Structures are given as structure tokens and as C-alpha cells.
Amino acid sequence: MFVQSVVRARSEVEAAWLVYEGKPATRLIAGGTDLMLQLRRGQRQALALIDLRRSGMDHILENEHAICIGATATVAALAQHPGIRAHFPALHTAAATLASQQIRNLATIGGNICNASPAADLVTPLLAYDAVLRVRRGDDVREVPVDRFFTGPGQHVLTQQDLLVEVVVSKPLPSEGERSRFLKLGFRGAQVIAVVNAAVSLRLRRGLVAETHIALGAVAPTAVRAISAERLLRGEKLTPEAIAAAAEAAVDDISPIDDVRSTAGYRRRVVRNFVRLALEEIAAQVAAETAHGSQRSRSRA
Amino acid sequence: MxxxxxxxxxxxxxxxxxxxxxxxxxxxxxxxxxxxxxxxxxxxxxxxxxxxxxxxxxxxxxxxxxxxxxxxxxxxxxxxxTAAATGHRVVGALRRAFVEEMGTQCGFCTPGMVLAAADLLTGDGDPDEAKIRRALAGNLCRCTGYHRILRAVQRAAAELREEVQP
Missing domain, CATH: 3.10.20.30 (Beta-grasp domain)
Known part of the structure; x- marks a missing residue:
């Protein structure tokens, strides 16, 4: 099956209606970094493509409460955005270390999500930050929480008529003291699909864990939250014992397999170590900030 | 057929x-x-x-x-x-620097190296070694061991900085 036509969408509205009225075997293309290979390898088929590159959906808008990222914003644009760096460091790190500069300049956040790889680097941070996906069908827009978007490897809840238009990440209040981390293991520091990736966000209130999201990639049919590890941490102090218990519990929250990149057993070990490492780094950051803060108040006194 | x-x-x-x-x-x-x-x-x-x-x-x-x-x-x-561009300041400086530093052997990866480096130097006129390595992480060279490529990019960056400061 060869691609027989390409239609270039010039606006979000035009893209949404092209998708809504699209014939069978029509696919969306944005960066193309996954789809072009899948088409060549025969892993996915398309007779017609709707090209979103110039659809004007590549905005990154920041306001007081949230950052709204257009579906065709490139991974490079995410990595360069100062607001994302300041408020969502795990998303920043995931974007800045994804593949290579040539891929980051093409690949889009919408593509990374809709390709629905269980190893997608941007998805674990979006899970850790409770991102909301705005989906358009014709003129109707609905919101889908990212943790209800994926249904399996390469599969999600969108129908042929739906278009992902925007990703919304809500900013934590400064008083919520949120910290977060992204960790990725691959065979080298660039150009790799993750053996495991992890994103952890954590909020402390009066020294106790008020909320935490632990998201893990490439260890289940979709990226998953380590629910039982999170439950163990809530209400606790971030002690070495609490961290070790959470890391152990996270292993029960995943269902890894053996594949070309690694084995299930190794992935379990990495998950245990990643959860521990991320939480230790956050605990160290909190300790450093507290020490710095008390030093400052002493010098002011 | x-x-x-x-x-x-x-x-x-x-x-x-x-x-x-x-x-x-x-x-x-x-x-x-x-x-x-x-x-x-x-x-x-x-x-x-x-x-x-x-x-x-x-x-x-x-x-x-x-x-x-x-x-x-x-x-x-x-x-x-493309790497053959004439009248492109950054690409031109890189092409000269790759020749001067012998940053090329079989030459097959060179056009891609030049352009990946051009992307970097357009946004950052004085990158450190780690930044250059990161910017070239998507380009494979099977001959040079990358060392001379790295030097070529550093040389081009220095030349471009001198041009700016009279």
C-alpha cells in the first residue's frame, strides 16, 4: 500500500475537519520520525496522509496556572522553553535527552503521545504531572486525563475522527513545594529507546509527603503509575527506610517483558533502583534547599 | 511490472x-x-x-x-x-575548519556533521566540549574517532567569534 495523497492542514480547524471527514486508511503525520519508518517497514499503512506541520498547532503558552502545549510543538521547542524548565523539570529533561537534535527538531509532543509507545520518553513526565489532553472532534473539544489515554502498545482511546490538539500541564503552587525528576536508561546517552524510563513528582507539606506520582515506562503494555509505591509514601517522611520500601513496592506495580532491548528481570532491578535514586535525589534537593534557606535567614538576622 | x-x-x-x-x-x-x-x-x-x-x-x-x-x-x-551552500556564513566556516583540522576521512558523514554543527553554532557561539558532543550525538562517523571533528567545530566557533568582534 503506497501513500497516494498528502493534504496539508493550514489551521487547527481545518486539521480537525480533515480528520473528522477522513476516509479509511488516512493517517496524521506531524514530525514523521516514527510514521515515516513504520510506513517504509510496512508496520503501519496509509493511503492518504494529513500533514500537520503547518497547521499552526505548535504553540507553547504559559499563564499563571498552566502551560498549554500545542500538539505539533517540537521536542526541541519543549527542551528550550524556560517555563517548562522551571516548573516541569522532568518534562524538560525528557525532551532535552530524547533521541538526537535532528530528531528533536522534527518530533512533536503529539506524535510522541499518539504513537503510544510504552517507552515514549515524554509520557512518563506527563503522567507524573497529571497532564490533560485536549481532543477535538469536528468543533467539539473534550479533555482526557493522560492516565486514561493509553489502552495498550500503540493503542489509545482516540477514534479515526479525533485529533489531539493540546497538552495542558497545571503548575503546582509555590507553596506546594513540588520537586520532580526524570531518569532514563539506554545503551548510550543519546539516540536510544529507553530500556526503562521513570518520572517522579513529589510534594512535601511540613516535612511529610503530601502527594507523589511515580510513572514508569517500558515496563508494562503502557506507561504506568506505581500506585502501591505512591500509597506507601503518602503521609510519610522521606527517610531512607520509606524510600527503600517504596522502591521495593514499585516492582509489584509493573509487568515487564523480555524484548530486544532488555529482559523482564533486569527491568525490575532498574525500576527498583530508579525509584530509589529519584526519591533520594529529591530528598537531597530538599535537604540542600532547607540548609540554604536556614543559612539565608541566619545571615539576614 | x-x-x-x-x-x-x-x-x-x-x-x-x-x-x-x-x-x-x-x-x-x-x-x-x-x-x-x-x-x-x-x-x-x-x-x-x-x-x-x-x-x-x-x-x-x-x-x-x-x-x-x-x-x-x-x-x-x-x-x-545543504553542506554545499555558498554564502552561508556558519556552514562556510565549518567547511573550512573541517579541511584545516582534517576532520574528515572517507567523507561520507561530513556533510551531516557540518550541518548538525551549524545548528549548534547558530544558537550558541561558544559551546563547551560537552555541548558539541551532545549536538553531534545524532551523527555517526566510522573513521575519525570524532576527535578531529570536535576540533573542527571548536575552530569554526572561534573563527566565527573573531569575525563578530572587530
């Missing part, structure tokens, strides 16, 4: 290549890489064809991209720069 992708009707794609307005003919599913090479831009190389090696890098509206992953039709209206 079996139908092939090339038999499908090609349509014109108007774009700028190295400062010249050009119209490429491209089949609907065709890669920019193929359309460019057919039009005679043979300085763009194909090695892996999967976005891993960086040989087919071009600058698309100023940013380095793999032309093997880009639909030719998507490049409509774009400004494409």
Missing part, C-alpha cells in the same frame, strides 16, 4: 535550496532525501535511512533535521540548506 511508489503522480513542491528558489517533483509518500538527491543535491548522503546516523541531515528553516524522515511534500515553502 509491479507498481512502485515512483509511478504515482508526482506533484511540485516549491522551496528554497541554498538560497535558490526551486521546484522539486515529489511523489506523495516520498522522502525529502530522495527528492533532493534526484534533483542533483548529491552532497546529501543516505546511510541508515532510519534517523540514526545523521548522514542525510539538512537545515530546514535553520534547524538540522534528518531528510530521510521528512516527507518531501512537508517541505513546501521551506528554506533548505
Amino acid at each position: 509491479a507498481a512502485s511508489e515512483a509511478d504515482l503522480g508526482r506533484s511540485p513542491v516549491a522551496l528554497t535550496i541554498n538560497g535558490r528558489r526551486t521546484v522539486l517533483d515529489a511523489a506523495p509518500g516520498e522522502r525529502l532525501l530522495d527528492a533532493l538527491r534526484r534533483a542533483g543535491w548529491l552532497d546529501i548522503k543516505e546511510s541508515c535511512g532510519e534517523g540514526e546516523c545523521g548522514s542525510c541531515t539538512v537545515l530546514l528553516d535553520g534547524r538540522a533535521v534528518c531528510s530521510c524522515l521528512l516527507l518531501a511534500q512537508s517541505a513546501e515553502g521551506a528554506d533548505v540548506v
